[in-house]
Amino acid sequence: MAANPKPVISADDIGIEFFRSRKRNLSIREIIFKRRMSHPRETFWGLRNISFDIHAGDAVGLVGANGGGKSTLLRVIAGVLLPDEGKVTVRKGVAPLIELTGGFLGDLTARENIYLTAGLHGLTHDQVDERFDEIVDFAGPQVRDGLDMPFRHFSSGMKVRLGFSVVTTLDEPIILVDEVLAVGDKAFKEKCYARMEALLSDNRTLFLVSHSQGDLKRFCTRGLYLKSGELVGDGPMNDVLKQYSQDNR
Protein backbone atom coordinates (compact mmCIF):
# COMPACT_ATOMS: atom_id res chain seq x y z
CA MET A 1 0.00 0.00 0.00
CA ALA A 2 2.95 2.27 0.50
CA ALA A 3 3.53 2.14 -3.24
CA ASN A 4 0.01 3.33 -3.90
CA PRO A 5 -1.00 5.67 -1.11
CA LYS A 6 -4.15 6.92 -2.81
CA PRO A 7 -7.21 5.09 -1.52
CA VAL A 8 -9.26 3.37 -4.23
CA ILE A 9 -12.49 4.56 -2.66
CA SER A 10 -12.82 7.70 -0.60
CA ALA A 11 -16.11 8.86 0.79
CA ASP A 12 -16.05 12.44 1.95
CA ASP A 13 -18.94 13.38 4.20
CA ILE A 14 -21.59 11.88 1.96
CA GLY A 15 -25.28 12.16 2.64
CA ILE A 16 -28.34 11.20 0.69
CA GLU A 17 -31.86 12.32 1.39
CA PHE A 18 -34.96 10.25 0.66
CA PHE A 19 -38.65 10.90 0.77
CA ARG A 20 -40.67 8.90 3.20
CA SER A 21 -43.39 8.16 0.71
CA ARG A 22 -41.93 6.61 -2.35
CA LYS A 23 -44.20 8.14 -4.92
CA ARG A 24 -44.83 11.74 -4.27
CA ASN A 25 -46.52 14.66 -5.85
CA LEU A 26 -43.57 16.41 -7.21
CA SER A 27 -43.46 19.93 -8.43
CA ILE A 28 -40.93 20.04 -11.20
CA ARG A 29 -40.69 23.80 -10.97
CA GLU A 30 -39.72 23.55 -7.33
CA ILE A 31 -37.01 21.01 -7.83
CA ILE A 32 -35.35 22.83 -10.70
CA PHE A 33 -35.35 26.27 -9.18
CA LYS A 34 -35.02 25.64 -5.48
CA ARG A 35 -33.30 22.29 -5.28
CA ARG A 36 -34.40 22.03 -1.65
CA MET A 37 -37.84 20.64 -0.92
CA SER A 38 -40.26 22.81 0.97
CA HIS A 39 -41.43 20.07 3.32
CA PRO A 40 -38.32 18.90 5.10
CA ARG A 41 -40.31 16.87 7.59
CA GLU A 42 -41.30 14.35 4.97
CA THR A 43 -37.73 13.44 4.14
CA PHE A 44 -35.08 11.50 5.99
CA TRP A 45 -31.39 10.99 5.45
CA GLY A 46 -30.63 7.53 4.15
CA LEU A 47 -26.99 8.27 4.78
CA ARG A 48 -25.42 11.20 6.56
CA ASN A 49 -21.90 12.35 7.37
CA ILE A 50 -20.22 9.23 6.07
CA SER A 51 -16.49 9.44 5.51
CA PHE A 52 -13.95 6.68 5.01
CA ASP A 53 -11.06 5.59 2.83
CA ILE A 54 -10.68 2.16 1.33
CA HIS A 55 -7.31 1.03 0.02
CA ALA A 56 -6.54 -1.45 -2.69
CA GLY A 57 -6.84 -5.02 -1.44
CA ASP A 58 -9.07 -4.14 1.50
CA ALA A 59 -11.92 -6.50 2.25
CA VAL A 60 -14.67 -4.53 3.89
CA GLY A 61 -17.81 -5.89 5.46
CA LEU A 62 -20.85 -3.67 5.93
CA VAL A 63 -23.04 -4.49 8.90
CA GLY A 64 -26.17 -2.95 10.31
CA ALA A 65 -29.85 -3.55 10.82
CA ASN A 66 -32.33 -3.47 7.95
CA GLY A 67 -32.84 0.07 6.72
CA GLY A 68 -29.51 1.15 8.12
CA GLY A 69 -28.25 2.27 4.73
CA LYS A 70 -26.00 -0.61 3.72
CA SER A 71 -27.41 -1.15 0.27
CA THR A 72 -27.72 2.57 -0.26
CA LEU A 73 -24.05 3.03 0.50
CA LEU A 74 -23.15 0.23 -1.86
CA ARG A 75 -25.20 1.80 -4.62
CA VAL A 76 -23.58 5.17 -4.03
CA ILE A 77 -20.15 3.56 -4.42
CA ALA A 78 -21.35 1.72 -7.51
CA GLY A 79 -22.33 5.09 -8.96
CA VAL A 80 -25.97 4.20 -9.48
CA LEU A 81 -27.09 6.67 -6.82
CA LEU A 82 -25.70 10.16 -6.50
CA PRO A 83 -25.20 11.64 -3.02
CA ASP A 84 -26.93 14.92 -2.18
CA GLU A 85 -24.07 15.98 0.03
CA GLY A 86 -20.38 15.30 -0.04
CA LYS A 87 -18.53 13.31 -2.58
CA VAL A 88 -17.45 9.78 -3.21
CA THR A 89 -14.37 9.20 -5.32
CA VAL A 90 -13.85 5.78 -6.86
CA ARG A 91 -10.51 5.54 -8.60
CA LYS A 92 -10.79 2.05 -10.09
CA GLY A 93 -13.39 0.15 -12.04
CA VAL A 94 -16.24 -1.42 -10.15
CA ALA A 95 -17.94 -4.76 -10.69
CA PRO A 96 -21.26 -4.39 -8.91
CA LEU A 97 -23.01 -7.55 -7.79
CA ILE A 98 -26.17 -5.59 -7.17
CA GLU A 99 -29.34 -6.47 -9.04
CA LEU A 100 -27.40 -9.16 -10.77
CA THR A 101 -29.91 -9.81 -13.48
CA GLY A 102 -30.53 -6.13 -14.17
CA GLY A 103 -28.66 -6.10 -17.44
CA PHE A 104 -30.30 -9.20 -18.84
CA LEU A 105 -33.12 -9.09 -21.34
CA GLY A 106 -35.79 -11.74 -21.22
CA ASP A 107 -36.26 -12.05 -24.95
CA LEU A 108 -32.64 -12.64 -25.84
CA THR A 109 -31.01 -16.00 -25.38
CA ALA A 110 -28.61 -16.57 -22.50
CA ARG A 111 -25.73 -16.54 -24.97
CA GLU A 112 -26.67 -13.13 -26.35
CA ASN A 113 -27.22 -11.85 -22.84
CA ILE A 114 -23.72 -12.84 -21.78
CA TYR A 115 -22.21 -10.84 -24.63
CA LEU A 116 -24.54 -7.93 -24.01
CA THR A 117 -24.00 -7.65 -20.25
CA ALA A 118 -20.27 -8.19 -20.43
CA GLY A 119 -20.22 -5.60 -23.22
CA LEU A 120 -22.08 -3.10 -21.06
CA HIS A 121 -19.39 -3.57 -18.45
CA GLY A 122 -16.69 -2.88 -20.98
CA LEU A 123 -15.55 -6.26 -22.32
CA THR A 124 -15.02 -6.58 -26.05
CA HIS A 125 -16.55 -9.37 -28.08
CA ASP A 126 -13.18 -11.14 -28.29
CA GLN A 127 -12.64 -10.92 -24.57
CA VAL A 128 -16.03 -12.48 -23.97
CA ASP A 129 -15.19 -15.20 -26.49
CA GLU A 130 -12.11 -16.03 -24.43
CA ARG A 131 -14.02 -16.24 -21.17
CA PHE A 132 -17.24 -17.64 -22.49
CA ASP A 133 -16.61 -21.22 -21.39
CA GLU A 134 -15.39 -20.12 -18.00
CA ILE A 135 -18.56 -18.09 -17.48
CA VAL A 136 -20.88 -20.88 -18.54
CA ASP A 137 -18.99 -23.53 -16.59
CA PHE A 138 -19.29 -21.50 -13.45
CA ALA A 139 -23.00 -20.94 -13.94
CA GLY A 140 -23.49 -24.69 -14.08
CA PRO A 141 -24.69 -27.42 -16.44
CA GLN A 142 -28.34 -26.31 -16.38
CA VAL A 143 -27.34 -22.96 -17.77
CA ARG A 144 -25.14 -24.61 -20.39
CA ASP A 145 -28.08 -26.70 -21.58
CA GLY A 146 -30.23 -23.60 -21.83
CA LEU A 147 -27.72 -21.35 -23.56
CA ASP A 148 -29.87 -20.82 -26.63
CA MET A 149 -33.11 -20.53 -24.72
CA PRO A 150 -34.72 -17.16 -24.10
CA PHE A 151 -33.49 -15.87 -20.78
CA ARG A 152 -36.97 -15.46 -19.35
CA HIS A 153 -37.45 -19.24 -19.32
CA PHE A 154 -34.61 -19.55 -16.80
CA SER A 155 -35.40 -20.28 -13.18
CA SER A 156 -34.57 -17.46 -10.80
CA GLY A 157 -31.68 -19.44 -9.40
CA MET A 158 -30.21 -19.94 -12.86
CA LYS A 159 -30.59 -16.25 -13.62
CA VAL A 160 -28.70 -15.23 -10.52
CA ARG A 161 -26.01 -17.82 -11.14
CA LEU A 162 -25.41 -16.55 -14.63
CA GLY A 163 -25.40 -12.96 -13.40
CA PHE A 164 -22.89 -13.73 -10.68
CA SER A 165 -20.77 -15.61 -13.12
CA VAL A 166 -20.64 -12.81 -15.68
CA VAL A 167 -19.98 -10.00 -13.22
CA THR A 168 -17.23 -11.83 -11.32
CA THR A 169 -15.46 -12.59 -14.59
CA LEU A 170 -14.99 -8.89 -15.25
CA ASP A 171 -11.52 -7.55 -14.59
CA GLU A 172 -12.68 -4.77 -12.33
CA PRO A 173 -10.46 -4.25 -9.28
CA ILE A 174 -13.34 -3.34 -6.96
CA ILE A 175 -16.12 -5.79 -6.25
CA LEU A 176 -19.34 -4.85 -4.53
CA VAL A 177 -21.47 -7.68 -3.21
CA ASP A 178 -24.99 -7.08 -1.93
CA GLU A 179 -26.28 -10.17 -0.17
CA VAL A 180 -26.31 -12.16 -3.38
CA LEU A 181 -24.70 -15.07 -1.61
CA ALA A 182 -28.01 -15.69 0.10
CA VAL A 183 -29.47 -17.04 -3.12
CA GLY A 184 -28.37 -20.12 -4.92
CA ASP A 185 -28.24 -23.66 -3.62
CA LYS A 186 -25.57 -25.04 -1.35
CA ALA A 187 -23.29 -26.27 -4.10
CA PHE A 188 -23.39 -22.94 -5.87
CA LYS A 189 -22.72 -21.10 -2.64
CA GLU A 190 -19.54 -23.09 -2.19
CA LYS A 191 -18.48 -22.15 -5.70
CA CYS A 192 -19.18 -18.51 -4.96
CA TYR A 193 -17.06 -18.66 -1.84
CA ALA A 194 -14.20 -20.17 -3.77
CA ARG A 195 -14.53 -17.55 -6.49
CA MET A 196 -14.56 -14.71 -3.96
CA GLU A 197 -11.52 -16.06 -2.21
CA ALA A 198 -9.73 -16.30 -5.53
CA LEU A 199 -10.63 -12.70 -6.27
CA LEU A 200 -9.41 -11.56 -2.88
CA SER A 201 -6.09 -13.30 -3.23
CA ASP A 202 -5.80 -11.46 -6.55
CA ASN A 203 -5.58 -8.22 -4.51
CA ARG A 204 -9.02 -7.03 -5.50
CA THR A 205 -10.95 -4.76 -3.21
CA LEU A 206 -14.10 -6.24 -1.79
CA PHE A 207 -17.15 -4.58 -0.31
CA LEU A 208 -19.56 -7.08 1.19
CA VAL A 209 -23.03 -6.55 2.60
CA SER A 210 -24.21 -9.52 4.60
CA HIS A 211 -26.14 -10.55 7.63
CA SER A 212 -24.15 -13.71 7.99
CA GLN A 213 -21.43 -13.41 10.60
CA GLY A 214 -19.72 -16.40 9.10
CA ASP A 215 -19.42 -14.81 5.65
CA LEU A 216 -18.24 -11.55 7.09
CA LYS A 217 -15.59 -13.17 9.24
CA ARG A 218 -14.48 -15.39 6.42
CA PHE A 219 -13.90 -12.68 3.84
CA CYS A 220 -13.57 -9.34 5.55
CA THR A 221 -10.77 -7.79 7.54
CA ARG A 222 -12.33 -4.44 8.09
CA GLY A 223 -15.86 -3.65 9.15
CA LEU A 224 -18.09 -0.64 8.75
CA TYR A 225 -21.20 -0.43 10.93
CA LEU A 226 -24.11 1.65 9.72
CA LYS A 227 -26.93 2.60 12.05
CA SER A 228 -29.84 4.71 10.79
CA GLY A 229 -27.70 6.09 8.03
CA GLU A 230 -24.74 7.02 10.19
CA LEU A 231 -21.37 5.40 10.41
CA VAL A 232 -21.05 4.32 14.03
CA GLY A 233 -18.26 1.81 13.73
CA ASP A 234 -15.15 1.44 11.60
CA GLY A 235 -12.43 -0.98 12.54
CA PRO A 236 -11.29 -4.61 12.39
CA MET A 237 -14.14 -6.88 11.34
CA ASN A 238 -14.30 -8.80 14.61
CA ASP A 239 -14.48 -5.67 16.74
CA VAL A 240 -17.22 -4.20 14.59
CA LEU A 241 -19.21 -7.41 14.75
CA LYS A 242 -18.88 -7.38 18.53
CA GLN A 243 -20.09 -3.79 18.68
CA TYR A 244 -23.02 -4.68 16.43
CA SER A 245 -24.12 -7.64 18.52
CA GLN A 246 -23.78 -5.64 21.74
CA ASP A 247 -26.03 -2.97 20.26
CA ASN A 248 -28.63 -5.53 19.39
CA ARG A 249 -28.68 -7.36 22.62
Add this chain to the structure above:
Amino acid sequence: MATSVVKRLYQQRKVLRIMVQRDLKVRYAQSFLGYIWTILDPLLMSMIYFVVFSLIFQRGGYGLQPYILFLLTGMLPWQWFNGAVTEGSRALQAEAKLIRSTRLPRELWVLRVVMSKGLEYVFSLPILLGFGVVFFIRGEIEPNWRLVLLPVGMAIQFVLLLGVGLLLSPILVLVNDMNRIIRIVLRMFFYATPIIYTLDRAPGVLQTILWFNPMTGILEFYRSGFFPVPMQLPPILISVSVTLGLLFLGRLVFKRLEPTVLKEI
Protein backbone atom coordinates in the same frame (compact mmCIF):
# COMPACT_ATOMS: atom_id res chain seq x y z
CA MET B 1 -18.47 20.00 -16.91
CA ALA B 2 -19.80 19.89 -20.42
CA THR B 3 -16.57 18.45 -21.73
CA SER B 4 -16.45 15.77 -19.08
CA VAL B 5 -19.83 14.37 -20.11
CA VAL B 6 -18.81 14.34 -23.74
CA LYS B 7 -15.60 12.59 -22.78
CA ARG B 8 -17.37 10.02 -20.68
CA LEU B 9 -19.86 9.34 -23.43
CA TYR B 10 -17.03 9.00 -25.91
CA GLN B 11 -15.33 6.49 -23.63
CA GLN B 12 -18.52 4.47 -23.71
CA ARG B 13 -18.86 4.53 -27.50
CA LYS B 14 -18.42 0.77 -27.56
CA VAL B 15 -21.42 0.26 -25.32
CA LEU B 16 -23.32 2.78 -27.39
CA ARG B 17 -22.58 0.81 -30.50
CA ILE B 18 -23.75 -2.41 -28.89
CA MET B 19 -27.01 -0.79 -27.85
CA VAL B 20 -27.66 0.84 -31.21
CA GLN B 21 -26.83 -2.36 -33.01
CA ARG B 22 -29.26 -4.20 -30.80
CA ASP B 23 -31.99 -1.66 -31.49
CA LEU B 24 -31.49 -2.01 -35.22
CA LYS B 25 -31.33 -5.76 -34.98
CA VAL B 26 -34.66 -5.83 -33.19
CA ARG B 27 -36.07 -3.40 -35.75
CA TYR B 28 -34.78 -5.20 -38.81
CA ALA B 29 -34.94 -8.68 -37.35
CA GLN B 30 -37.01 -10.08 -40.20
CA SER B 31 -34.58 -8.48 -42.63
CA PHE B 32 -36.55 -6.94 -45.45
CA LEU B 33 -39.93 -7.00 -43.78
CA GLY B 34 -38.55 -5.10 -40.82
CA TYR B 35 -37.26 -2.45 -43.16
CA ILE B 36 -40.64 -2.12 -44.81
CA TRP B 37 -42.31 -1.53 -41.48
CA THR B 38 -40.11 1.43 -40.67
CA ILE B 39 -40.80 3.21 -43.95
CA LEU B 40 -44.38 2.11 -44.35
CA ASP B 41 -45.71 4.65 -41.91
CA PRO B 42 -44.28 7.82 -43.49
CA LEU B 43 -44.90 6.42 -46.96
CA LEU B 44 -48.57 5.71 -46.29
CA MET B 45 -49.10 9.01 -44.53
CA SER B 46 -47.55 10.81 -47.49
CA MET B 47 -49.88 8.93 -49.80
CA ILE B 48 -52.92 9.85 -47.73
CA TYR B 49 -52.09 13.55 -47.84
CA PHE B 50 -51.29 13.26 -51.52
CA VAL B 51 -54.67 11.71 -52.23
CA VAL B 52 -56.56 14.18 -50.04
CA PHE B 53 -54.94 17.35 -51.25
CA SER B 54 -53.92 16.59 -54.82
CA LEU B 55 -56.68 14.24 -55.93
CA ILE B 56 -59.73 15.13 -53.82
CA PHE B 57 -59.28 18.86 -53.20
CA GLN B 58 -57.55 19.10 -56.57
CA ARG B 59 -55.72 22.17 -55.50
CA GLY B 60 -52.02 22.38 -55.92
CA GLY B 61 -50.19 25.11 -54.12
CA TYR B 62 -50.33 23.67 -50.63
CA GLY B 63 -46.83 22.51 -51.14
CA LEU B 64 -44.17 22.52 -53.80
CA GLN B 65 -44.47 20.33 -56.88
CA PRO B 66 -44.21 17.39 -57.23
CA TYR B 67 -46.28 17.26 -54.08
CA ILE B 68 -45.52 13.64 -53.17
CA LEU B 69 -41.79 14.39 -53.13
CA PHE B 70 -42.45 17.51 -51.09
CA LEU B 71 -44.42 15.43 -48.60
CA LEU B 72 -41.73 12.79 -48.31
CA THR B 73 -38.94 15.30 -47.70
CA GLY B 74 -40.93 16.41 -44.66
CA MET B 75 -42.51 13.17 -43.56
CA LEU B 76 -39.35 11.06 -43.30
CA PRO B 77 -37.47 13.41 -40.96
CA TRP B 78 -40.72 13.91 -39.04
CA GLN B 79 -40.76 10.17 -38.45
CA TRP B 80 -37.31 10.50 -36.90
CA PHE B 81 -38.43 13.46 -34.81
CA ASN B 82 -41.59 11.75 -33.66
CA GLY B 83 -39.89 8.45 -32.83
CA ALA B 84 -36.95 9.99 -31.04
CA VAL B 85 -39.08 12.33 -28.93
CA THR B 86 -41.54 9.59 -28.01
CA GLU B 87 -38.91 7.00 -27.16
CA GLY B 88 -36.20 9.42 -26.06
CA SER B 89 -38.45 10.89 -23.41
CA ARG B 90 -39.07 7.35 -22.17
CA ALA B 91 -35.40 6.38 -22.35
CA LEU B 92 -34.67 6.45 -18.62
CA GLN B 93 -37.92 4.82 -17.64
CA ALA B 94 -37.56 2.05 -20.19
CA GLU B 95 -34.02 1.13 -19.12
CA ALA B 96 -34.64 1.41 -15.38
CA LYS B 97 -33.14 -2.00 -14.69
CA LEU B 98 -29.94 -1.24 -16.54
CA ILE B 99 -29.68 2.18 -14.95
CA ARG B 100 -29.97 0.61 -11.52
CA SER B 101 -27.23 -1.88 -12.18
CA THR B 102 -24.61 -0.13 -14.32
CA ARG B 103 -22.69 3.05 -13.81
CA LEU B 104 -22.80 4.13 -17.44
CA PRO B 105 -23.40 7.84 -17.93
CA ARG B 106 -27.18 8.22 -17.94
CA GLU B 107 -27.10 10.55 -20.94
CA LEU B 108 -26.14 7.50 -22.95
CA TRP B 109 -29.67 6.11 -22.94
CA VAL B 110 -31.05 9.24 -24.56
CA LEU B 111 -28.21 9.46 -27.05
CA ARG B 112 -28.76 5.86 -28.05
CA VAL B 113 -32.44 6.42 -28.92
CA VAL B 114 -31.66 9.51 -30.98
CA MET B 115 -28.96 7.59 -32.84
CA SER B 116 -31.05 4.48 -33.49
CA LYS B 117 -33.93 6.54 -34.80
CA GLY B 118 -31.50 8.67 -36.81
CA LEU B 119 -30.06 5.60 -38.48
CA GLU B 120 -33.56 4.49 -39.37
CA TYR B 121 -33.97 7.85 -41.06
CA VAL B 122 -30.71 7.39 -42.93
CA PHE B 123 -31.88 3.97 -44.10
CA SER B 124 -35.08 5.53 -45.38
CA LEU B 125 -33.21 8.06 -47.50
CA PRO B 126 -32.82 5.72 -50.51
CA ILE B 127 -36.61 5.86 -50.86
CA LEU B 128 -36.47 9.63 -51.02
CA LEU B 129 -33.60 9.59 -53.48
CA GLY B 130 -35.48 6.99 -55.54
CA PHE B 131 -38.45 9.31 -55.88
CA GLY B 132 -36.03 12.15 -56.65
CA VAL B 133 -34.41 10.18 -59.45
CA VAL B 134 -37.79 9.25 -60.95
CA PHE B 135 -38.99 12.85 -60.98
CA PHE B 136 -35.63 13.99 -62.31
CA ILE B 137 -35.82 11.56 -65.21
CA ARG B 138 -39.33 12.73 -65.95
CA GLY B 139 -37.98 16.26 -65.94
CA GLU B 140 -40.22 17.44 -63.12
CA ILE B 141 -37.48 18.56 -60.78
CA GLU B 142 -34.05 20.00 -61.16
CA PRO B 143 -31.93 19.06 -58.17
CA ASN B 144 -29.22 21.52 -57.26
CA TRP B 145 -26.00 21.70 -55.25
CA ARG B 146 -27.95 22.35 -52.08
CA LEU B 147 -28.55 18.60 -51.85
CA VAL B 148 -25.27 18.55 -49.90
CA LEU B 149 -27.02 20.53 -47.15
CA LEU B 150 -28.99 17.44 -46.19
CA PRO B 151 -26.37 16.29 -43.65
CA VAL B 152 -26.35 19.78 -42.16
CA GLY B 153 -30.05 19.46 -41.49
CA MET B 154 -29.45 16.05 -39.96
CA ALA B 155 -26.76 17.38 -37.68
CA ILE B 156 -29.03 20.14 -36.38
CA GLN B 157 -31.92 17.74 -35.94
CA PHE B 158 -29.64 15.34 -34.08
CA VAL B 159 -28.63 18.01 -31.58
CA LEU B 160 -32.23 19.17 -31.28
CA LEU B 161 -33.49 15.69 -30.46
CA LEU B 162 -30.70 15.16 -27.96
CA GLY B 163 -31.68 18.36 -26.18
CA VAL B 164 -35.36 17.44 -26.13
CA GLY B 165 -34.59 13.92 -24.90
CA LEU B 166 -32.34 15.18 -22.10
CA LEU B 167 -35.01 17.65 -21.09
CA LEU B 168 -37.95 15.27 -21.11
CA SER B 169 -36.56 11.92 -20.01
CA PRO B 170 -35.94 12.83 -16.34
CA ILE B 171 -39.24 14.68 -16.14
CA LEU B 172 -41.06 11.62 -17.41
CA VAL B 173 -39.67 9.52 -14.58
CA LEU B 174 -40.92 11.97 -11.99
CA VAL B 175 -44.23 13.02 -13.49
CA ASN B 176 -46.52 10.20 -14.48
CA ASP B 177 -48.88 11.98 -16.83
CA MET B 178 -46.17 13.53 -18.94
CA ASN B 179 -46.47 10.70 -21.44
CA ARG B 180 -49.92 11.73 -22.60
CA ILE B 181 -49.01 15.38 -22.80
CA ILE B 182 -46.07 14.58 -25.03
CA ARG B 183 -48.28 12.55 -27.34
CA ILE B 184 -50.73 15.40 -27.76
CA VAL B 185 -48.06 18.05 -28.17
CA LEU B 186 -46.35 15.93 -30.81
CA ARG B 187 -49.54 15.71 -32.83
CA MET B 188 -49.95 19.47 -32.62
CA PHE B 189 -46.35 19.90 -33.65
CA PHE B 190 -46.92 17.85 -36.76
CA TYR B 191 -49.37 20.44 -38.02
CA ALA B 192 -47.23 23.28 -36.70
CA THR B 193 -44.41 22.09 -38.92
CA PRO B 194 -44.49 22.88 -42.65
CA ILE B 195 -44.65 19.22 -43.66
CA ILE B 196 -47.84 19.11 -45.71
CA TYR B 197 -47.77 22.80 -46.64
CA THR B 198 -45.16 25.43 -47.36
CA LEU B 199 -44.33 28.11 -44.86
CA ASP B 200 -45.60 30.93 -47.07
CA ARG B 201 -49.11 29.43 -47.09
CA ALA B 202 -49.48 30.57 -43.48
CA PRO B 203 -50.70 34.14 -42.96
CA GLY B 204 -48.35 36.76 -41.50
CA VAL B 205 -48.43 36.31 -37.74
CA LEU B 206 -48.83 32.57 -37.91
CA GLN B 207 -45.85 32.36 -40.22
CA THR B 208 -43.71 34.19 -37.70
CA ILE B 209 -44.89 31.82 -35.00
CA LEU B 210 -43.95 28.84 -37.17
CA TRP B 211 -40.43 30.23 -37.49
CA PHE B 212 -39.93 29.41 -33.84
CA ASN B 213 -40.56 25.75 -34.44
CA PRO B 214 -36.99 24.44 -34.83
CA MET B 215 -38.13 21.81 -37.33
CA THR B 216 -39.19 24.57 -39.72
CA GLY B 217 -35.64 25.67 -40.31
CA ILE B 218 -34.34 22.11 -40.42
CA LEU B 219 -36.76 21.19 -43.21
CA GLU B 220 -35.30 24.02 -45.29
CA PHE B 221 -32.04 22.09 -45.42
CA TYR B 222 -33.74 18.88 -46.47
CA ARG B 223 -35.84 20.45 -49.19
CA SER B 224 -33.71 23.09 -50.84
CA GLY B 225 -31.72 20.53 -52.83
CA PHE B 226 -34.83 19.27 -54.60
CA PHE B 227 -36.81 22.48 -55.00
CA PRO B 228 -35.47 25.65 -56.63
CA VAL B 229 -36.98 28.08 -54.15
CA PRO B 230 -34.73 30.36 -52.08
CA MET B 231 -33.96 29.20 -48.57
CA GLN B 232 -35.55 31.22 -45.81
CA LEU B 233 -32.93 32.55 -43.49
CA PRO B 234 -34.92 33.64 -40.41
CA PRO B 235 -36.35 30.20 -39.57
CA ILE B 236 -32.92 28.65 -40.10
CA LEU B 237 -31.23 31.04 -37.71
CA ILE B 238 -34.01 30.63 -35.17
CA SER B 239 -33.85 26.87 -35.56
CA VAL B 240 -30.14 26.78 -34.77
CA SER B 241 -30.57 29.05 -31.75
CA VAL B 242 -33.57 27.16 -30.40
CA THR B 243 -31.67 23.89 -30.89
CA LEU B 244 -28.64 25.10 -28.96
CA GLY B 245 -30.88 26.61 -26.31
CA LEU B 246 -32.74 23.34 -25.88
CA LEU B 247 -29.51 21.37 -25.63
CA PHE B 248 -28.29 23.72 -22.93
CA LEU B 249 -31.60 23.61 -21.08
CA GLY B 250 -31.84 19.85 -21.50
CA ARG B 251 -28.41 19.30 -20.01
CA LEU B 252 -29.16 21.62 -17.14
CA VAL B 253 -32.44 19.92 -16.28
CA PHE B 254 -30.93 16.47 -16.73
CA LYS B 255 -28.04 17.25 -14.37
CA ARG B 256 -30.35 18.83 -11.82
CA LEU B 257 -32.84 15.99 -11.80
CA GLU B 258 -30.40 13.11 -12.14
CA PRO B 259 -29.93 12.39 -8.39
CA THR B 260 -33.69 12.46 -7.83
CA VAL B 261 -34.34 10.27 -10.84
CA LEU B 262 -31.87 7.67 -9.59
CA LYS B 263 -33.66 7.51 -6.25
CA GLU B 264 -37.03 7.07 -7.89
CA ILE B 265 -36.17 4.66 -10.65
